Amino acid sequence: EAGVTQFPSHSVIEKGQTVTLRCDPISGHDNLYWYRRVMGKEIKFLLHFVKESKQDESGMPNNRFLAERTGGTYSTLKVQPAELEDSGVYFCASTRDASYNEQFFGPGTRLTVL
Amino acid sequence: GQQVMQIPQYQHVQEGEDFTTYCNSSTTLSNIQWYKQRPGGHPVFLIQLVKSGEVKKQKRLTFQFGEAKKNSSLHITATQTTDVGTYFCAGRETGANNLFFGTGTRLTVIP
Numbered sequence: 001e002a003g004v005t006q007f008p009s010h011s012v013i014e015k016g017q018t019v020t021l022r023c024d025p026i027s028g029h030d031n032l033y034w035y036r037r038v039m040g041k042e043i044k045f046l047l048h049f050v051k052e053s054k055q056d057e058s059g060m061p062n063n064r065f066l067a068e069r070t071g072g073t074y075s076t077l078k079v080q081p082a083e084l085e086d087s088g089v090y091f092c093a094s095t096r097d098a099s100y101n102e103q104f105f106g107p108g109t110r111l112t113v114l
Numbered sequence: 115g116q117q118v119m120q121i122p123q124y125q126h127v128q129e130g131e132d133f134t135t136y137c138n139s140s141t142t143l144s145n146i147q148w149y150k151q152r153p154g155g156h157p158v159f160l161i162q163l164v165k166s167g168e169v170k171k172q173k174r175l176t177f178q179f180g181e182a183k184k185n186s187s188l189h190i191t192a193t194q195t196t197d198v199g200t201y202f203c204a205g206r207e208t209g210a211n212n213l214f215f216g217t218g219t220r221l222t223v224i225p
Contacts, residue, residue, distance in 0.1 A: 033212065042118070043157065043202060043215035056212055091156060102147065102159035103213065 002026065004106035006092050012112045018080040021109045023092030025074070031055075031095045032075050033103060034067060038088040049075060082113045118205050120216030128224050133190045135219035137203035144208040146179055146186045151218070152199040160188075193223045 005024045013019050025032045034046040046065070047057040051072035060067070064083070069075040079086055089110050093103040117140045127133050137146065145164045149157035161170055163179035163186060170177045176189045186203055200220045204213040 031211075035215075040123075040217075042120075042217045043204075045212045045214065048212055056210075059212070093157075102162065103157075105149075105156040105158070107156050 004092055004094050004104050006090075006106040006109050008109055009107065010110045010112075012114065013082055014114050015084055016081045018078065019082055019111060021077045021079075021090050021092075021111070023075045023077070023106055025092070025094030026096075026104055029094035029096050029104070030072070031097070032069060033093045033095075034075070034077055035091040035093065036088050037091065037108075038085075043091065046077075079111070082111075084113050087111055087113045118203060118214045118216040120203055120219055122219055123217060124220050124222070126222045126224060127193050129195060130192050133193050133197070133221055135188050135201050135203075135221075137186045137188075137205070137216050139184045139205045139214070141184070141207055143183050143205040144210075145206050146183075147204045147206075147213065148177060148186075148188055149202045149204060149215075150199050151202065155199075157202060190221075193221070195223050195225055197221060198223050 007022045011019050030051050032049040035043045037043045045059040047060055047067055048055045049069045052069050066078045089108045091108045092106040095101045095103050119138045121136050147162045148160040150160055151157045161177050166183050167181045168179040174191045178187045200218040202218045203216040206213050
């Protein structure tokens, strides 16, 4: 079974530019989560999809972040326009069942905003 | 909002020494999970604790969930170089689906 994949692995952009991150969850996993880890800090929850619906987006920092999961398969997270404080590692995770199951994490996308 | 504090932030041990990381939540948790992230890698699930006072063991790793379900610990006996990485606890509030991660403890094992 293929794991969670994320693209790109690294992205370096300038402040004000737009970046789109992609996550492909494990096949059959309806639940998809986005997290962000800023250097040395906790892994912070951003939002949770159940299939194509946003179940919880309470962790999204502001309206510069837009997450989509059209068709309930892969998800994208767009940052527009990017700011310096958006730098960090963005992780995606998926689970088949949202309740009490381990989350399978992708390798992450390291975003650097200059 | 909920906060999960984890200490220490860093720990250097000599190979063969024991290691413990502690996790404290500001609210009562329905369950707590532990993850390990190797350098350059991504978090990998280790275990989930659900019951008050629960203790689980995986070889040299012992996980505990406090009686009040607000704290947890991970203890590694006789560390090995393969134990190197950052250990995260992640708590879930009752009725919630998302996890609140601790800040992590980065373990370095000196051969």
